[in-house]
Amino acid sequence: MVKKWNNSQVQFPSYLGFNYDSEKFVWQFSQSNQSWSWKINEQMVDKINAAGGYVRELEGEMGDKGKPFKTNGWTQNHFRTELMGLEILIPDNTEIDEQLEINIDLCATKPIALTILIHLGENSHLNFKNKIHFNGKFSNLSLCVNGALATGSGLDYTLVEDSPNLVKQTLIGDIQCQRDAHCNLNLFPEVHGDLLGDLRIYLAKTGSGGEINFGCYGQPNDWVGVQGMIEHDAPDTFSRINMRSVLYKNSKVNFTSIGKINHGAHGANADQESRIMTIEEAKGSVNPALIIDENDVKAGHAASVSQYDEDELYYLLSRGLSTVVAKQILIDNFMNPILKKMN
Amino acid sequence: MAKLVIKNLRVAVAGDLILNGVDLEINDGEIHALMGPNGTGKSTLSETIMGNPRYQICDGQIILNDMDITELMVDERARAGIFLAMQYPTEVAGISNADFIHAALNAQNDGKSVPVLPFLKELEEKMSFLEIAEDYADRGLNADFSGGEKKRNEILQMMMLKPKLAILDEIDSGLDIDALKIVAKGINAMRGRNFSCLMVTHYQRLLNYVIPDVVHVMMDGKIIKTGGAELAKQLEKTGYGNLN
Ligand SMILES: Nc1ncnc2c1ncn2[C@@H]1O[C@H](COP(=O)(O)OP(=O)(O)OP(=O)(O)O)[C@@H](O)[C@H]1O
Numbered sequence: 001m002v003k004k005w006n007n008s009q010v011q012f013p014s015y016l017g018f019n020y021d022s023e024k025f026v027w028q029f030s031q032s033n034q035s036w037s038w039k040i041n042e043q044m045v046d047k048i049n050a051a052g053g054y055v056r057e058l059e060g061e062m063g064d065k066g067k068p069f070k071t072n073g074w075t076q077n078h079f080r081t082e083l084m085g086l087e088i089l090i091p092d093n094t095e096i097d098e099q100l101e102i103n104i105d106l107c108a109t110k111p112i113a114l115t116i117l118i119h120l121g122e123n124s125h126l127n128f129k130n131k132i133h134f135n136g137k138f139s140n141l142s143l144c145v146n147g148a149l150a151t152g153s154g155l156d157y158t159l160v161e162d163s164p165n166l167v168k169q170t171l172i173g174d175i176q177c178q179r180d181a182h183c184n185l186n187l188f189p190e191v192h193g194d195l196l197g198d199l200r201i202y203l204a205k206t207g208s209g210g211e212i213n214f215g216c217y218g219q220p221n222d223w224v225g226v227q228g229m230i231e232h233d234a235p236d237t238f239s240r241i242n243m244r245s246v247l248y249k250n251s252k253v254n255f256t257s258i259g260k261i262n263h264g265a266h267g268a269n270a271d272q273e274s275r276i277m278t279i280e281e282a283k284g285s286v287n288p289a290l291i292i293d294e295n296d297v298k299a300g301h302a303a304s305v306s307q308y309d310e311d312e313l314y315y316l317l318s319r320g321l322s323t324v325v326a327k328q329i330l331i332d333n334f335m336n337p338i339l340k341k342m343n
Numbered sequence: 344m345a346k347l348v349i350k351n352l353r354v355a356v357a358g359d360l361i362l363n364g365v366d367l368e369i370n371d372g373e374i375h376a377l378m379g380p381n382g383t384g385k386s387t388l389s390e391t392i393m394g395n396p397r398y399q400i401c402d403g404q405i406i407l408n409d410m411d412i413t414e415l416m417v418d419e420r421a422r423a424g425i426f427l428a429m430q431y432p433t434e435v436a437g438i439s440n441a442d443f444i445h446a447a448l449n450a451q452n453d454g455k456s457v458p459v460l461p462f463l464k465e466l467e468e469k470m471s472f473l474e475i476a477e478d479y480a481d482r483g484l485n486a487d488f489s490g491g492e493k494k495r496n497e498i499l500q501m502m503m504l505k506p507k508l509a510i511l512d513e514i515d516s517g518l519d520i521d522a523l524k525i526v527a528k529g530i531n532a533m534r535g536r537n538f539s540c541l542m543v544t545h546y547q548r549l550l551n552y553v554i555p556d557v558v559h560v561m562m563d564g565k566i567i568k569t570g571g572a573e574l575a576k577q578l579e580k581t582g583y584g585n586l587n
């Protein structure tokens with residue numbers, strides 16, 4: 001059974017007039033449990049259970065669980081429907097020192113929507129690596145990652161995907177941080193098709209911080225539109241957005257990154273960097289924006305769309321490396337700041 | 344064999360003619376010094392021999408061991424045995440020093456992988472010879488190296504790649520006295536029939552440690568005087584003004 005909700009009711013979010021072609025993306029709901037499976041390290045389950053938390057499949061209507069996520073119309077609508085996916089709860093004062101690794105296999109031939117819901121209790125920390133492997137012939141995934149981070153908690157969420165086939169994907173991230181809570185979103189989705197993304201971190205209370213690291217390779221004919229926004233709504237908050245992409249022939253990538261500092265968020269520190277490396281005739285654009293309604297802040301951005309650095313290429317060639325090898329080194333070099341975060 | 348012959352080389356950069364008929368011959372095993380005032384074309388000559396695409400050859404020939412390399416691409420020249428230690432080595436943080444040198448050796452070896460263990464052993468020996476700390480092997484290529492460290496790293500690459508002709512563009516600039524001695528030790532260790540060298544320098548102090556067989560003076564894109572090691576010493580006293 002596939003339910004589609006009426007797209008005309010809730011537009012895909014657009015900021016500052018940067019509109020993404022959301023028409024080719026429809027948020028999909030497939031309720032067939034055979035279309036996906038997940039694996040988790042049993043020891044980690046034991047550890048989380050022992051601490052009084054859980055990792056379990058989402059079932060049925062979400063009721064109030066969607067309440068913390070108010071920033072995004074899509075997310076709100078999403079939570080009114082029956083959800084499929086995983087819910088992770090880590091209670092207060094729990095330090096999970098090992099990395100939680102969950103591997104999700106998608107064998108869907110039909111579109112599928114998955115939700116990953118993470119609740120972190122006060123002063124708890126979680127390092128969560130989520131791998132998604134697409135098996136289906138044509139994969140159409142809507143992935144929604146939501147996190148509610150209580151006071152003093154910390155989340156490292158890393159998404160890595162791979163697919164041998166074409167993928168059409170909508171990626172929504174929506175994280176809320178309470179006092180002194182910190183969130184790092186490290187996302188390396190598979191493109192290989194079309195990708196529409198909206199990633200948000202909302203810094204609700206003093207001392208909270210967020211980081212979005214996003215990287216992707218645009219293969220020939222791929223289309224990517226991703227916007228990342230970190231909203232500072234309290235004093236002494238900290239944000240970083242770092243997006244990078246390498247584009248091959250005919251691919252198109254648009255990045256919008258937004259640091260939003262609301263009135264009263266004095267002492268906020270926002271910085272963003274979006275860089276695209278184009279190869280052959282690929283097209284890319286980066287739209288960095290700072291929306292600041294407060295005086296006492298530190299904010300900056302850097303953006304670029306460019307080809308290889310000629311001097312770097314020359315240096316590598318001058319040691320005898322072939323052009324192919326030298327260019328690959330420069331591509332890896334360019335992606336290195338993001339790949340480092342994926343460990 | 345390591346013989347370089349340059350005939351009547353004219354080179355333009357960004358539309359301006361910079362080299363205006365350079366003739367130069369370096370025989371097997373010889374070390375030559377190239378001196379001259381700022382902006383006279385020494386780096387231009389170095390880059391042109393290496394094949395930097397920014398420099399357009401308008402006329403003339405570059406011949407290495409009887410092979411005309413004037414038309415070869417940069418990487419082809421490197422594989423033919425030319426090495427340029429650059430005045431300002433580039434940083435590429437995303438590849439480690441060791442991996443980069445290994446990749447360069449593989450390229451020399453027709454793209455086939457050079458066995459790793461002997462490679463690492465030799466790398467370790469050469470690094471210790473040049474007094475480069477071990478952890479620099481795993482650091483990004485020249486990434487956040489100080490000016491002097493970059494120069495020393497160029498010499499490490501030269502010693503690992505064993506070129507037929509090395510061009511060292513101001514390898515002595517920015518080096519402290521100890522580092523200068525170490526770099527000189529590296530160059531002297533390469534001396535032999537299969538290695539020739541062109542050192543661009545402004546100072547006699549390098550030439551005290553690496554004694555050149557021939558010294559050239561370049562002015563306005565031409566070599567205007569050639570002599571022995573004593574020519575550099577004389578320049579130190581008189582400067583370039585008295586040469587014309
Ligand atoms: N890429 C370039 N674009 C424009 N002009 C250049 C370029 N490279 C060199 N030139 C010009 O060519 C002339 C020679 O420069 P070159 O770097 O060869 O001098 P040099 O003899 O090495 O000087 P120095 O002793 O200061 O290193 C200079 O006038 C310089 O401005």
Ligand SMILES: [Mg+2]
Nearest residue numbers: 385386387430
């Ligand atoms: Mg120079």
